[in-house]
Amino acid sequence: MAQILPFRKPHKKWDWGNQKKRNFYLAVPVWVCFISVLAIYNINYGNMPFANDAKGSASISASQKFTLCGWNSQQNCIVDGDTIKVSGKKIRVEDIDTPEIHDYKCQSEFERGQRAKARLLELVNAGPFEIVSNGGDDTDRYGRKLRHLKRNGRSLGAILVSEGLARPYAGGRRSWC
Numbered sequence: 001m002a003q004i005l006p007f008r009k010p011h012k013k014w015d016w017g018n019q020k021k022r023n024f025y026l027a028v029p030v031w032v033c034f035i036s037v038l039a040i041y042n043i044n045y046g047n048m049p050f051a052n053d054a055k056g057s058a059s060i061s062a063s064q065k066f067t068l069c070g071w072n073s074q075q076n077c078i079v080d081g082d083t084i085k086v087s088g089k090k091i092r093v094e095d096i097d098t099p100e101i102h103d104y105k106c107q108s109e110f111e112r113g114q115r116a117k118a119r120l121l122e123l124v125n126a127g128p129f130e131i132v133s134n135g136g137d138d139t140d141r142y143g144r145k146l147r148h149l150k151r152n153g154r155s156l157g158a159i160l161v162s163e164g165l166a167r168p169y170a171g172g173r174r175s176w177c
Contacts, residue, residue, distance in 0.1 A: 066124045068117065081116025081166060082157070083144060084124065086131065092144040093120075094134055096157035096166040099176040106177035113176075116165040123156045124149070 066084065069077035075088045081098025084091050098120075099113035123129075129151040140146055149156040160166035 066121060068121060078117055078121045078124070081113055081120055081160065082169075084120070084149075090142075090144040091131060091147050092140050092142075093157045094146040094148050095155055095169060096160055097169040097174070098160065098166045105175060109176040112165065116160060119160060119163065119165050120156070123151075123159060127151060129156060 064076060067074060067077045069079045069085060074085065077085050079085060079090065080101050082093045082096050084093070098116040099109040101110055101113035101117060104110040104113060129149055132148045132150055134146065134148060138146060157166060161168060
């Protein structure tokens with residue numbers, strides 16, 4: 001009598017090919033990740049000097065133009081009348097207070113805040129300026145660096161105050177309405 005044996009398909013190992021091909025397939029994702037990290041670092045930290053050196057100041061040249069911050073994460077832009085981004089880091093202009101454009105209390109505050117924002121854009125793009133640390137409290141409660149913006153020894157914030165687009169910062173929040 002004949003014995004019936006179950007049919008078994010032979011197990012086949014997954015073949016990557018030779019060793020060189022395997023190493024190539026493994027190395028490509030590693031290199032892609034490495035190059036991506038370098039590019040992101042350069043975008044965030046490699047473009048401009050930042051006011052974190054020993055003196056707490058940095059110079060911004062005229063060739064580095066600022067834009068208005070939008071939905072994209074821009075590196076060098078104006079957030080509002082008293083906040084800018086330099087190399088992706090937010091800096092609060094320490095000596096002034098401008099009307100709000102994000103959490104405004106009335107329409108006139110919003111409109112004045114937009115004018116202050118536009119004027120600050122003009123001022124920072126007018127030529128080289130310095131970002132100077134006061135040496136005191138370095139960061140505000142929102143994580144922004146507190147700095148003075150100066151050109152030829154004159155505060156850009158003081159220019160906004162003299163034009164009626166800002167007021168000297170006295171701490172806290174006061175109404176613009």
